[in-house]
Amino acid sequence: MANPTKDKIKYSILKVIDVSGFKVLDPPVRLLFKEEPQKQIRDISRYMLLPIVFVFACLAAWTVLGPNHKTKSGEVPTPTRVWDAWKDSYRFHEKESEKEQAFMTTGEDRGAEVEKIEALIQKQEGEYAALEADSQSIAAQAKEKMESEIAPIKAEYDELKALSFSQKKERKSAEEALAQKVANKTAEPQQLVTLIKENGIKSESEKEELKLIKTKIDLIRSNPPKEVKAAQLAANKLADEIQHSKKRIDYLTSGNREVKGDTLLAKAADASTQLNTTTDGGEAYKQAKSLVSNTEKAEKTKGQQYPRSASIVWQTYRSLITVIIGFSLACLVAIPLGIMCGLNRIVMACLTPIISIFRPVSPVVWLLIFQIIIGAFFPDPEKHPLFLFLNDQANPLSYFQTNPAMIFSACTVAVCALWPALVNTALGVSSIDPDHLNVAKVLRLGFWSRLFKIIIPSSLPLVFAGLRISLGVGWMVLIAAEALSSSDGLGKFVWDEYQNGSSQSFANIIVACFVVGIIGFFLDRVMIVLQRLVSFDESASL
Amino acid sequence: MSVELKDVSVGFGTPSNRYEVLKDVNLKVEENEFVSIIGFSGSGKSTLMNLLAGLVFPDKGEVTFKGEKVKAAGPKLGIMFQNYSLLPWLTTYENIELAAAQVFKDLSKKELTEHVDRYIEMVSLTPARDRKPHELSGGMRQRASLARTLSLQPEILILDEPLSALDALTRGDLQEEILNIWEAERKTVVMVTNDVDEAVLMSNRIVPLTMGPSATLDTPFAVDIEYPRNRHTLNDHPEYKRLKTEITTYLINLNQEDKKGSSMDSYSMPDVMPKNFTPISGRPTLRNKFTQPH
Numbered sequence: 001m002a003n004p005t006k007d008k009i010k011y012s013i014l015k016v017i018d019v020s021g022f023k024v025l026d027p028p029v030r031l032l033f034k035e036e037p038q039k040q041i042r043d044i045s046r047y048m049l050l051p052i053v054f055v056f057a058c059l060a061a062w063t064v065l066g067p068n069h070k071t072k073s074g075e076v077p078t079p080t081r082v083w084d085a086w087k088d089s090y091r092f093h094e095k096e097s098e099k100e101q102a103f104m105t106t107g108e109d110r111g112a113e114v115e116k117i118e119a120l121i122q123k124q125e126g127e128y129a130a131l132e133a134d135s136q137s138i139a140a141q142a143k144e145k146m147e148s149e150i151a152p153i154k155a156e157y158d159e160l161k162a163l164s165f166s167q168k169k170e171r172k173s174a175e176e177a178l179a180q181k182v183a184n185k186t187a188e189p190q191q192l193v194t195l196i197k198e199n200g201i202k203s204e205s206e207k208e209e210l211k212l213i214k215t216k217i218d219l220i221r222s223n224p225p226k227e228v229k230a231a232q233l234a235a236n237k238l239a240d241e242i243q244h245s246k247k248r249i250d251y252l253t254s255g256n257r258e259v260k261g262d263t264l265l266a267k268a269a270d271a272s273t274q275l276n277t278t279t280d281g282g283e284a285y286k287q288a289k290s291l292v293s294n295t296e297k298a299e300k301t302k303g304q305q306y307p308r309s310a311s312i313v314w315q316t317y318r319s320l321i322t323v324i325i326g327f328s329l330a331c332l333v334a335i336p337l338g339i340m341c342g343l344n345r346i347v348m349a350c351l352t353p354i355i356s357i358f359r360p361v362s363p364v365v366w367l368l369i370f371q372i373i374i375g376a377f378f379p380d381p382e383k384h385p386l387f388l389f390l391n392d393q394a395n396p397l398s399y400f401q402t403n404p405a406m407i408f409s410a411c412t413v414a415v416c417a418l419w420p421a422l423v424n425t426a427l428g429v430s431s432i433d434p435d436h437l438n439v440a441k442v443l444r445l446g447f448w449s450r451l452f453k454i455i456i457p458s459s460l461p462l463v464f465a466g467l468r469i470s471l472g473v474g475w476m477v478l479i480a481a482e483a484l485s486s487s488d489g490l491g492k493f494v495w496d497e498y499q500n501g502s503s504q505s506f507a508n509i510i511v512a513c514f515v516v517g518i519i520g521f522f523l524d525r526v527m528i529v530l531q532r533l534v535s536f537d538e539s540a541s542l
Numbered sequence: 543m544s545v546e547l548k549d550v551s552v553g554f555g556t557p558s559n560r561y562e563v564l565k566d567v568n569l570k571v572e573e574n575e576f577v578s579i580i581g582f583s584g585s586g587k588s589t590l591m592n593l594l595a596g597l598v599f600p601d602k603g604e605v606t607f608k609g610e611k612v613k614a615a616g617p618k619l620g621i622m623f624q625n626y627s628l629l630p631w632l633t634t635y636e637n638i639e640l641a642a643a644q645v646f647k648d649l650s651k652k653e654l655t656e657h658v659d660r661y662i663e664m665v666s667l668t669p670a671r672d673r674k675p676h677e678l679s680g681g682m683r684q685r686a687s688l689a690r691t692l693s694l695q696p697e698i699l700i701l702d703e704p705l706s707a708l709d710a711l712t713r714g715d716l717q718e719e720i721l722n723i724w725e726a727e728r729k730t731v732v733m734v735t736n737d738v739d740e741a742v743l744m745s746n747r748i749v750p751l752t753m754g755p756s757a758t759l760d761t762p763f764a765v766d767i768e769y770p771r772n773r774h775t776l777n778d779h780p781e782y783k784r785l786k787t788e789i790t791t792y793l794i795n796l797n798q799e800d801k802k803g804s805s806m807d808s809y810s811m812p813d814v815m816p817k818n819f820t821p822i823s824g825r826p827t828l829r830n831k832f833t834q835p836h
Contacts (some may be wrong), residue, residue, distance in 0.1 A: 169774055435627040441615040443694075444646045453640060457631045535673065536630040 006033065021528045024048055047180035077507040082514075084159055085507035093311035095244050102251035106258045114252050121245045128238045135231035142228045145539025150217050157213045164206040171199045257304045264298035305393045310488055316515060319489035321400050323478045323523075326413025327471055333468070334412070334421035335463065338452070341422070342429020342459070359419040363477040366415050370408035378404045405487035412481045417474035428459030460534040466526035475520050490516055544698055544730040545571045545594060547580045549603035552589055563589045565756040566603070569749065571698075576724060576731045578741035579759070580789070581751030582797065587734040588624060590751070591702040594732060595621035607698070620696025624703045626687045628675040634662065634686045635671045642693045665719060681712035685719070692723065699724075705740065705768040714773065717744060725769060734747040738789050742782055743771060750792060753800040763789060 010033045017025050024047060031040035059079050077085070077372060078379035105113055113352040178195055182186035271291040278284050378384045381404050389395065389515040390402040400406070436458055440450045457521060482491025494512045547569040553562040563586040571577050581587050592598040593605055605612045608617065615621070628637050638658045643649075649657060652695050653780045662671055665685040675683055684704060691699065705713045722746055724731055735741050742765060749762040751817040762803070767781050 409687075435623055435625060436629060438615070438621075438623065439627050439629070439641075441597060442595065442617060442619075442621060443641055444614070444616050445644060449644070454629065456627070460631075534631075536676065 010035075016495060017530045019529055021525060021532070034465055055442060063128055071506070073501055073506045074503055082507045082510045085504055086511045086514075088504070089312040089508065089511060091310075093313040096308050096311050098244075098248055099251055099360060100308060102248045103255065103257055103306040105252060105256065110252050110256065110258075114249055117252070119243050121242060121249075124238060124242045124245060128235065128242060131231070131235040131238055135228075135235045138231045139224075139228050142225050146220055146224070153213060153217055153220075157210065157217070160206075160213065162211060164203070164210065167206070168203055171202070175199065251306075257301055261298045261302035264294045264301060268294035268298065295361050303393050305398065310493075312490075312493060312511070312515065315488060315490050315493045316519065318400055318406070319482065319491070320519070321412050322406055322482070322487065322489055323413055323471075323474050325406075326478065327417055327474050329410065329414035330417040330421055330470055330474065331467065334418050334466075335425055338422045338463070338466075339426025339429050339456070339459075341426035342432075343451075343455070345497075348426065348430075354421065355419060358415075359521040363412055363416045363480055364484060367408065367412045367481050370411040370415075374404055374408040374411065401488060403487070405485045409478060409481040409485055409487040409489070413474040413478045416477040417470035420469035420473060421463070421466040424469070425459065425463045426464030428466075431462070432458050461531065461536070464527065464531035464534055468524065468531055471527055472520065473524050475516075475523055479516055544573050544608065545569075545732065546606045547564055547593065547600075547603070550600040550602070550604070550605060551602040552586075552593065552595060552598060552600055562756040564593075567757075567759050569759055571730055571732055574728045574730055575747065576745045577733070577762075578745035578748045579732065579734045579751055580738065580741050580748055580793070581734075581757070582737065582793075583736060585751050585753055586757045587736075587751060588702055588753075591621060591700050591734055592733070594698075594700050595619045597621070599732070617694040619700060620691040620698065621700040622687055622691040622702060622704055624706065626683045628683060628690070630675050632817070633672045633674055634667055634678070634689075635659075635776060637663065637675075637686060638690045638693050641690045643825050645694050658693060661689040664692065664723065665689040667766070673676075679712075681708050681716060684708060684716060688716075692727075696725045696729070698730040698732065701731065703734050706736065713740075718773070720744070721769075721771070738786055738793070742767075742785050742789070743773060743776060748789060750783075750789070750796070753796060756781050760792075 010029065013029050014026060017023065017029065026044035027040040027047070031044065063078045063080075066078050069076045102113065138179040174194070175195055178187060178192050182192050184190050268291050271287045271294065275284055275287040275291060278287060337351065341351055378387070381387055387402060387404075390400075391398045432455055436454050439449075440454050445453065478489070479491040479494070481487070482489040484491075486492055486495070490512050494509050497508045497512070498507055547567050550564060550567045551562065552564045553560050555561050567590065569577075579587060579590060589598055593600060594612075596605075596612045596619055612619070628634075629640070632640065635658060638661060642658050642661075643648075643654055646654065646657065659668075659671075662668055665688055667682060667685050667689060668684075670678055670682055677687070678686065684707070688704065688830055701720070705716055708716065717740060720731075724744075731743075731745075733745065745765055747762050750760045751757050752760055763785060765781075765785060765831065767776070767779060
């Protein structure tokens with residue numbers, strides 16, 4: 001019955017699940033190995049299926065309730081619209097990558113690529129024509145249906161209008177007749193005033209009636225059936241794709257960096273021949289200058305990078321790199337300081353007031369302070385050697401487009417993430433088991449070996465618990481800091497979408513919300529795994 | 543003369559609120575002697591061991607080792623802690639290696655490995671060489687701790703209740719192991735215990751520690767039983783029986799004296815007698831209703 005290799009596989013899988021903290025997956029794995037199937041099925045239904053059902057219930061509630069709330073930025077988007085927004089954002093990223101690839105392609109690949117894309121365009125244009133025709137026919141049908149709906153109302157309207165017009169005329173003539181009588185003193189002036197008043201009320205009510213019917217017609221006109229809009233959107237999307245393909249061809253041909261460079265080189269060569277043949281001093285001067293400048297430009301152009309637009313994927317990468325920089329800074333400061341605090345009570349006493357006062361300070365305040373301080377180091381960021389180096393086209397780090405905003409966002413993250421790591425490290429070091437210190441005494445370990453062989457290993461689990469909290473805080477702070485400081489990243493993405501206010505914005509903000517959440521979750525998981533790996537207590541191993 | 547305690551007193555707290563743990567303790571341990579210190583829990587046995595190991599220093603009197611005052615703990619005074627004190631993030635081998643590498647700095651890597659493995663072998667832990675402490679049983683941990691202390695090649699072995707946390711069977715095993723090692727290496731050993739059998743079985747001399755506070759060492763009992771001692775035949779040895787009775791009686795008296803001396807009022811117990819559940823007749827099954835005898 002017992003199968004040792006199978007058991008071995010099972011327990012190693014279970015161990016991985018345990019270390020990574022995905023305890024939920026435990027019952028399915030056990031079920032797969034046929035261990036107490038009934039118990040596993042019960043556990044799965046309790047701890048997996050019910051939560052899944054609950055999540056779906058939440059999504060359903062969102063789908064139903066969302067559209068009921070109308071806001072300035074449109075109604076609250078449903079999950080499907082959010083998903084579409086994510087797909088669009090991702091497609092935008094892909095398009096940027098394709099364009100970049102086209103821009104960088106060199107040599108003979110270009111021709112093949114152009115042919116491929118031209119074929120694609122042909123296909124897309126065919127599809128587009130069909131879609132467009134489809135869309136138009138749908139629109140025509142819808143219009144016809146609408147008109148047929150409107151026609152009877154319109155007839156009623158026209159009739160009523162004509163009637164009202166004739167009656168108005170009659171009333172006016174009656175009024176004029178009465179006025180003549182009043183002038184002839186055969187009628188009282190009071191009579192005329194009453195008549196005008198009455199007639200005024202009558203024509204007012206007729207006007208109201210007409211207006212009511214008119215609104216009815218407008219309502220039908222302004223609410224075309226959904227299919228029309230959907231068909232139009234699909235056609236537009238394809239038109240966008242065609243536009244994009246054309247742009248790609250452009251980047252493969254005249255917009256390509258190699259082609260541009262070659263054009264400049266040709267100009268330079270031309271200038272060179274002219275320089276050799278000319279007899280005129282002024283002309284020679286002109287040609288030599290053109291030769292020099294064109295050669296320089298060609299070199300620059302050939303090394304040029306594609307100027308990418310910020311897509312959500314790039315913004316995510318940039319947020320991640322910023323949080324990693326900030327978190328690393330926090331670790332570099334917090335861990336040594338924490339160890340010193342834990343080792344020495346005087347250091348702890350010195351740092352306690354600083355920790356107590358600065359820990360509760362809001363990240364926004366830190367951001368502004370760092371903005372001022374760091375801004376002072378880079379009065380002219382465009383020309384500062386640090387940024388010139390980092391954003392140099394030959395430097396792979398130029399992908400992240402470092403700027404002062406990124407640096408002070410990272411500093412804000414660092415200063416907010418510092419405290420949990422610092423406090424936990426100090427706690428870990430100071431709560432070391434006295435028995436372990438006695439071992440160090442018996443062995444007569446020196447300061448450094450005591451530190452590295454006894455104190456640090458024994459405090460690692462608590463240090464990592466602190467680092468885990470720090471990273472969570474840092475990620476949360478970063479998004480706010482980016483929104484406020486306009487440092488590229490997910491925070492800025494959200495802020496830009498909020499300011500932008502297109503029909504897609506609200507959905508995009510919710511997309512960003514999920515991206516931030518999911519990345520935060522995975523960062524936390526990574527820290528949990530690290531924490532488990534350095535823990536030596538029994539709970540860590542299966 | 544290996545280790546000597548001269549009029550040693552140790553206490554804790556401020557002068558106004560002082561708790562004397564040990565008072566005027568005198569002890570002389572000869573070279574190669576196996577001395578057991580026996581006493582009740584909380585009487586200051588561990589403090590006494592820490593004094594010998596140089597982890598605690600006397601307020602009065604002095605502790606000398608080979609005629610020199612003990613100023614700090616060190617590998618020569620090999621103490622084995624009551625609760626193992628193995629470093630939980632290191633394997634058995636690494637724990638011992640850390641200790642041995644610190645003391646024998648000029649050993650090459652290969653020699654060090656051999657040295658460590660020899661001690662692991664000595665306490666029969668070779669199968670658990672690469673396991674971490676939390677994967678070991680209590681007895682195995684205690685062995686690892688013993689191997690670590692032995693690997694320092696201390697001049698005196700200070701055992702602080704080495705076996706008190708173990709079950710009876712493992713305990714017997716380890717007692718034998720320690721005795722064998724002692725007989726093979728003939729080191730000076732000072733062991734603290736609260737088990738009379740263990741003390742009589744293992745040591746040359748048993749020194750009782752009186753009840754705390756202000757505990758002190760009383761007149762020692764010499765154990766004149768030749769080694770090697772066999773736990774199975776020892777039970778019938780007249781000297782063994784005599785000593786056991788004598789020490790047990792001594793300890794009981796000590797305990798009673800302490801209770802009398804304490805100011806705690808004794809509680810009067812209610813006058814109750816146990817019921818007799820023996821059935822008067824019939825089969826003794828549970829189905830029978832228990833009845834009071836007439």
